[in-house]
Amino acid sequence: xxxxxxxxxxxxxxxxxxxxxxxxxxxxxxxxxxxxxxxxxxxxxxxxxxxxxxxxxxxxxxxxxxxxxxxxxxxxxxxxxxxxxxxxxxxxxxxxxxxxxxxxxxxxxxxxxxxxxxxxxxxxxxxxxxxxxxxxxxxxxxxxxxxxxxxxxxxxxxxxxxxxxxxxxxxxxxxxxxxxxxxxxxxxxxxxxxxxxxxxxxxxxxxxxxxxxxxxxxxxxxxxxxxxxxxxxxxxxxxxxxxxxxxxxxx
Numbered sequence: 001x002x003x004x005x006x007x008x009x010x011x012x013x014x015x016x017x018x019x020x021x022x023x024x025x026x027x028x029x030x031x032x033x034x035x036x037x038x039x040x041x042x043x044x045x046x047x048x049x050x051x052x053x054x055x056x057x058x059x060x061x062x063x064x065x066x067x068x069x070x071x072x073x074x075x076x077x078x079x080x081x082x083x084x085x086x087x088x089x090x091x092x093x094x095x096x097x098x099x100x101x102x103x104x105x106x107x108x109x110x111x112x113x114x115x116x117x118x119x120x121x122x123x124x125x126x127x128x129x130x131x132x133x134x135x136x137x138x139x140x141x142x143x144x145x146x147x148x149x150x151x152x153x154x155x156x157x158x159x160x161x162x163x164x165x166x167x168x169x170x171x172x173x174x175x176x177x178x179x180x181x182x183x184x185x186x187x188x189x190x191x192x193x194x195x196x197x198x199x200x201x202x203x204x205x206x207x208x209x210x211x212x213x214x215x216x217x218x219x220x221x222x223x224x225x226x227x228x229x230x231x232x233x234x235x236x237x238x239x240x241x242x243x244x245x246x247x248x249x250x251x
Contacts, residue, residue, distance in 0.1 A: 003075055009038025012226050015074035015106075016041045017065055018081070019058050021166045022196045025080035025215055031200060031245065032219035032238050034228065042068040044081070051165040052087055052136070059084035059093065059110075063100055077101075077108045078222050080195045082214045083133070083165065085112040086140040090147040107225055111195055111214045114221035116148055118212055118235045124189045129155040130179055131193040132168045141193060153188060168194060173202035180206055201250040204243045209236045 006013060011034065018025040020043045029039055044065050046057035058081050066077065077100070085093045093110060101108040119127065127145070129152045131138060138160075142152045158175050162168070176192060180202065183190055192199045192213040199213035212235055220235040229237075239246075 004073065006038055009036070011036040011228065012076075013038045013040065013074040014222055014226075015066070015069060015072075015077040017044055017062065017077060017079045019043070019054075019084075019196070020045045022080070022169055024169060024198055025195045025218075028198070028200055028215040029078075029080075029219055031242055032216065033223065037223075037226070037228070038074075040069070040072065040074060042066065044084075051134075051163070055081065055083040055087045055137075055165070059088055059096065062096065063103065066100065066104065073104065073106060075106065076222055076225055077104070077106055078114075078218055079108065079110045080215065080218060082111045082115070082141075082193050082195055083137055085110050086137060086144045090144055109218070109221055109225065111218045112144065114217040115191060115193075115212065115214060116150070117221050117224075118217040119150060119189060119191075121234055122189055122210060124210070125149065126151045126153050126188050128153060128183055128186060128188055128190045129193055130176060130183075130190060131155070131157055132159040132162065132171055132175070132197050133157050133194065134162050134165070135160055137165070165196075168196040171197055173198045173200070176202050177205075180211070200239065200242070201246050203236070203239050204246045207236075207239075209234055211236065 042065050044058035046054040048054045097108045138155050138157050145152050156179050189210040195214045216235050220238050223229045
């Protein structure tokens with residue numbers, strides 16, 4: 001299908017799908033994605049009171065949310081919520097993504113698939129996981145990665161007492177520093193999971209190619225698929241590119 005070009009997106013367009021109360025994905029994408037690529041967002045919405053059910057709704061109802069684009073067809077759809085994939089599991093995620101991609105004739109990329117691609121780029125099968133999740137969701141995350149052949153050798157929540165996962169959105173990246181300091185010398189990649197948790201400024205401070213976050217991986221993979229990055233580019237190379245701007249604004 002021929003790609004439409006727009007005045008404010010001469011190098012391409014991204015359809016970004018984010019949870020209803022999550023302000024972080026768009027902010028970090030705007031930092032990571034070049035200005036000549038247009039980002040258009042729809043929000044996944046759920047009225048469920050239970051956080052786990054909300055997370056499932058965000059992904060299971062993806063076809064309905066994409067109707068919000070009407071006739072607009074971006075070059076790629078990017079789904080910015082890792083918890084949703086963890087809740088429904090790897091097999092259900094793969095089936096849903098395949099169906100939606102076939103329906104719209106566009107690539108559909110989830111944050112978890114982007115993370116998997118980043119780990120593959122690093123030739124990594126063993127990972128340490130850092131997240132702001134309640135224990136039940138942390139367990140789901142470990143099961144998800146096990147199903148994809150990735151061993152979580154240690155999983156730590158910076159907010160294990162959290163009940164409403166929407167409270168993640170008010171956290172700052174400084175909350176990550178204590179555990180990242182504990183893991184400073186570990187060789188395995190460290191994955192900061194959770195698209196609602198700001199991560200870019202702390203990744204810039206840590207400055208380690210094996211440190212990853214959900215939004216970093218998603219933006220990196222989207223740009224790869226769009227042909228905007230040299231083949232050898234690793235996720236942290238994107239941080240190096242924007243570090244001067246991050247240093248000026250956030251660090």
